[in-house]
Amino acid sequence: MPKAGETAADGICRVVGPGADFTGRQGLSYAPGISAESVGAKGLHLQIVTIPPGARAKAHKHEGHETAIYALAGISRMWWGERLEHHAELRPGEYLYIPAGVPHLPYNPSPTEPCTAIIARTDPNEQESVVLLPELDGIHP
Template structure:
């Protein structure tokens, strides 16, 4: 997504199409839409995430930022907690909340279908608050 000029970022209502997909620090595919970069957002970003069949994120957390997701298609599981010892499952039509600073590792529970979700986070810059947790990489192989 091309960087907007300062004039373009004046707060106003905008229609935005998802930008080109990129692979985030978490090793998942994201299509950014609403963000500080695209519309000058100050406290939120909104984007799509796609987890391929059998795919999973690197264990991570978002420093000081809450996350909410809506699963559009597919099924996902997520390990969470200080040692990734807790688990939830979500499927199309479910909402999921992740508190700020919560270690988590989402994965696609299907070996044949993508899991696609809409993500909203209180960080207007998607990748800035991502903290990878390599010490948890072996928790769920």
């Protein structure tokens, strides 16, 4: 955590451990790392997401912010597009790019294995740009 009065503009490099896990508006578990809250970041955040076996997020988008994901373990899949009409699969060692404002719904198809990934987003605040899209949740039960 930055000391009082410190910001990213101070030019101070920081090492941080993972923050306390939290459940995001999307319904998934996150372990925050780099963010406005932890180091005063101005243009990005970095965190780890874990999707339990058989679980899925709520349909959502990140208004005005791009997302990059690197898969560490397990397989995740994602419906994406204005009506969640497209589908992608992400395996360990692969990267996924999600443009700003694109609706998506990630899920874990495995009944036994969690999937874990590193997420980087151009929103320095961990949840600020999340826009839930409940009208899309029922498209893919």
